[in-house]
Amino acid sequence: MLTPNAGRLRPGLRLSLFTVAALTALAAAASPDTHVSNKQSFATDVVYQIVTDRFKDGDAANNPAGAAFSAGCTQLKLYCGGDWKGITQKISDGYLTGMGITALWISQPVENISAVINYSGTNSTSYHGYWARDFKRANTAFGSIADFQALITAAHNAGIKVIIDFAPNHSSPADPANSAFAENGRLYDNGTLLASYSSDPNGLFHHNGGTNFSSLEDGIYRNLFDLADLNHNKATVDAYFKSAIQGWLDLGVDGLRVDAVKHMPMGWQKNWMAHIHGYKPVFTFGEWFLGVNEVDPANHAFANGSGMSLLDFQYAQRVRQVLRDGSKTMQDLHQTIVDTAGQYGQVIDQVTFVDNHDMDRFHQAGAPQRRLEQALAITLTSRGVPAIYYGSEQYMAGNGDPNNRAMMSGFGTGTTAYQLIKKLAALRKSNAALAYGTQQERWLSPDVYLYERKFGSQVVLVAVNRSATSATTISGLVTALPAGSYTDVLGGLLGGGSLSVGSSGAVPNFVLGAGAVAVWQAAPAISTPTLGHVGPMMGKPGNVLTIDGRGFGATKGSVFFGSTAVTGASILSWEDTQIKVSVPAIAAGRYAVKVRNASAVDSNAYAGYQLLSGPQVTVRFIVTNATTALGENVYLTGDRFELSNWSSSTPVGPAFNQVVTSYPNWYYDVSVPASTTLQFKFIKKNGSAVTWEGGANHTFTTPASGTATVTVNWQP
Ligand code: NOJ
Ligand code: NOJ
Ligand code: CA
């Protein structure tokens, strides 16, 4: 047992998560859109993903004792001692800032179970942070709340944002047949027991068995592996996660990575995100795992509708195929760039990576290091927010969990990968094309990819030759770079040379060496209003919206939501690269956001802002006796934007009919406006063929807070 966890914190510190406000110290001046204080956009950042237990042990005194701990980290399913003090040390000694890292994504910080679980002979612990016991307390093996605050303060002082992992899908492993297994999924609210998996009178957990991953519904409402699955349709669970996340946001957290978003109702997550964005809006991205070659429209719908972005698994799996495994070509990679630009409403907000703690590490022992270097170079210069898995810069290898989660192998700053990240992280801050720009193919073959990022007059051209043996002559290249001569931003680190550009962007033939990567750029000041990013992309009237870009000017102009101008005091701040506005109280719907400067010059329009009707609650809509013909599904529609405004072409759903209710009874959890009398109907659809319910519209008045369920019988 992990006994030292219990009682190590003094009682006063235990409460401090909710009583002490974090002090956000601001780092050295930078334009507001690129500054560490910008929690709504990570477009100019480089994220570094740390498994907290595996980075740096900064305090041996907090290490679990006994069977839970592995001295020397030889048993990778046990705790190895890494903690928040260790991360703070690596901020203070310059290791992270020296690499250009401007955001850390750390393990879920909440209190986890201390049990050592025997899984077919292997002792396992909660070292990864995904086995929560109390989301309102800290994991004492990672440190105290004071240590956490010290980490946030040190990070902000160094220009680094802190993203926490957060896993509201489940508590911890439970065995329905054996309440003595592990900690029986017990969930606490700042020390008060809410429920255990075997003693759950209020139904805070699902008791539907484990998922076989056969459908989206099956994965949401059954247990993921043996993890005690929480029922977000319960007001207690909803309120618990709203207040728990407020506590962490109050500590100064800058971003959230939400675990297992594919396994929770989207309606509940949207309502939770609306709550967060109305409280302290932070950049949030979810984990929706996609396997190799998997493309899932439900994943795109989630990214475009839930109020959070996603980890870009489509990109990650493809870049691994192209540069790690050699099973796909650069043409395939470019096709993924094209496809995802259409699939994701805001592709620059999806978080790109080449590996993580759930995949084999990209680098393989004995493989050429250049493959990883190329993958990192592409990830750091392509659309999306790049996240680098800890130890990549040290060429750590390791296949599968837990070999991909070994203790950090060392902190040398001389590796090529470390230097590469440093150079490109700086470019993400200085050239807005990397943050906000389009991505266009300029030269393509199975082995060679030249692409250009462009934002206004700022341009970055990247050339990559994955062949380790053949140089390629690049002929007929045209670029948006102005005429002139350009040196490689990487200074030849990966074999790149300089580029000369003639009139109209024509580039004389040149040779791109085997294995080479070159980056050329121009970043003239942008003086016309050019909108790069809007965040968060979902909100309600009165929320604060942050608009980033360049050339807005120093004098206040106006901001448009569609044709509605926001002016005067509703513009909360106006700077050349950042504007903050109060979201106007106009009809709910999707709006394009646009900036008009003080001289009446308009920016580009940024489409897709989702304006909600008001504060949200989650309602479970159930229809009974809705029999369908083969190929037909049941959907919901109604008189609010959140219910699709009576759309039969893009209604809410399809509803589910397997786990919580069974066919011919269907259900769907939906984020809808609170304290509102809704009118709604169910419809049956097969392709474009629609059968409406007959009779009068159903009505339902939603609660002011909490959750609700409304059940109607299908009206023929
Ligand atoms: C996905 C996480 O990334 C993985 O490591 C974890 O085990 C599961 N979700 C469950 O929390
Ligand atoms: C939309 C109408 O507003 C609603 O009242 C009606 O039930 C459906 N269309 C079906 O006709
Ligand atoms: Ca420690």
Ligand code: CA
């Ligand atoms: Ca679930």
